[in-house]
Amino acid sequence: MxxxxxxxxxxxxxxxxxxxxxxxxxxxxxxxxxxxxxxxxxxxxxxxxxxxxxxxxxxxxxxxxxxxxxxxxxxxxxxxxxxxxxxxxxxxxxxxxxxxxxxxxxxxxxxxxxxxxxxxxxxxxxGLRLGLCFPVMVHGLTGSFEAVVENLSQQGARITCDALLSIDQNVRIVVPSLMGKPRDVRAKVRWRRDRHYGVVFDDTFTLGEFARLAALLQAPALLEG
Known part of the structure; x- marks a missing residue:
């Protein structure tokens, strides 16, 4: 050849x-x-x-x-x-x-x-699921608490926290944003296993937003220029 x-x-x-x-x-x-x-x-x-x-x-x-x-x-x-x-x-x-x-x-x-x-x-x-791990703040009817995202997709995430959440509970998750101001993402709890929860986003990410958020969390220098 x-x-x-x-x-x-x-x-x-x-x-x-x-x-x-x-x-x-x-x-x-x-x-x-x-x-x-x-x-x-x-x-x-x-x-x-x-x-x-x-x-x-x-x-x-x-x-x-x-x-x-x-x-x-x-x-x-x-x-x-x-x-x-x-x-x-x-x-x-x-x-x-x-x-x-x-x-x-x-x-x-x-x-x-x-x-x-x-x-x-x-x-x-x-959908793509990335093994990203980062802290977030979660707001619900019973108050606000810290949590950790264990993996992330355009449509949802798996989080772990000490707070007790119920199935179908509505929450707001504060995630980093390229605009400098954190973004509130509305979500609903779909499953629970011990202190691990699966949430589905009401406000889904576009593929471009998802890609740039992943870069921001792991290697922000890739977004420069």
Whole structure:
């Protein structure tokens, strides 16, 4: 296989929209098209896990050799990452390039593209959950108390606290905000196990808000510039 074919999808995409989506230029010979890795457009949220934390991305396209993603902030300086899919699959990857809000990674091992795509299509509504741990203030009808978020998604969170909460109780959770002023998020308690509670947000986060909040909590320098 020629070097140019091995690097397809791993170098920054050109400006022409068709090539950004992984399509080959029209002047490429048909023989080269058959030999090149097959690209698949896949708009799916996923998370990048590195030594500096867990960060949200959107997979743009994938081939046998690598994957390109859309970002919501700069990436950590490390090279090695793990790509976690919502359905649970994990792929070890290495960063190859980054330009503005896009980045390309190579797979560290062989990947069954069809399996990756089918798994993503089978569970399209599964939300991302990040293993973030940070203190919050919770307000309810019985008063205010401190709690700790143990993991977070766009739609809810798992918290732990010493206060006793009831199922379906309405609360307000004060979380950090990029605007400098903390944000009140309305939520409802859905389950309880000892001092651990699952809450569902009435005020859900957009994917961009969720991604930037994760960066703010783990590596705020990634949001600068």
């Amino acid at each position: 020629e070097p140019a074919q091995l690097n397809q999808g791993l170098e920054p995409p050109p400006e022409r929209p068709a090539e950004i989506l992984g399509e080959l230029p029209a002047d490429v010979a048909s023989a080269d098209q058959r030999a090149a890795p097959r690209f698949t457009l896949l708009i799916r949220a996923a998370k990048l896990v590195s030594a500096q934390g867990e960060f949200v991305c959107v997979i743009r396209d994938v081939s046998e050799t690598g994957v390109s993603v859309r970002l919501f902030h700069a990436l950590p300086t490390c090279t090695d990452y793990a790509l976690h899919m919502p359905a649970g699959a994990i792929y070890e990857i290495s960063r190859v390039w980054q330009r503005d809000n896009e980045a390309g990674f190579s797979f560290d091992g062989s990947v069954d593209v069809a399996k990756l795509v089918n798994e993503s299509s089978e569970y399209p509504k599964r």
